[in-house]
Amino acid sequence: MESKRCLFCDQVVPIRPKGEYDWFLGCHCAPGSFYGLRRDDYDAFDKLSYNEKRAKFPIISAYIRELTDCEETVALSFDDLQKIEQSPRVPATIEEKGRRLLQFCTGIPGSRARRSSFIVCRPATI
Ligand SMILES: [Zn+2]
Numbered sequence: 001m002e003s004k005r006c007l008f009c010d011q012v013v014p015i016r017p018k019g020e021y022d023w024f025l026g027c028h029c030a031p032g033s034f035y036g037l038r039r040d041d042y043d044a045f046d047k048l049s050y051n052e053k054r055a056k057f058p059i060i061s062a063y064i065r066e067l068t069d070c071e072e073t074v075a076l077s078f079d080d081l082q083k084i085e086q087s088p089r090v091p092a093t094i095e096e097k098g099r100r101l102l103q104f105c106t107g108i109p110g111s112r113a114r115r116s117s118f119i120v121c122r123p124a125t126i
Contacts (some may be wrong), residue, residue: 008061016034018036020040022039026069031065038073
């Protein structure tokens with residue numbers, strides 16, 4: 001199977017080309033899942049400046065994670081970049097991130113328990 005570097009988390013993972021999209025399987029953005037990136041737009045993302053990448057790629061990665069965790073299909077193109085930055089699905093503030101983390105730990109109804117939650121929540125061994 002073909003492999004490619006996920007631009008957003010820097011992990012090299014198997015990909016499955018289908019139509020205009022390459023589907024990245026199981027990288028840090030979509031553990032146990034996958035997301036699609038328009039093949040022609042890979043280079044456009046890759047050509048962003050270092051500062052732009054540093055500011056934007058973690059947001060895109062979080063966005064993919066958020067949606068794939070909800071078992072939604074994510075198929076990205078370069079045009080989606082602005083949309084993602086303004087998406088309410090991306091926790092923008094520290095408070096919001098904390099609230100989400102709390103949701104994972106307590107398993108509030110409506111928030112699906114995540115595979116990794118026990119790792120996040122496990123108290124430190126003394
Ligand atoms: Zn990734």
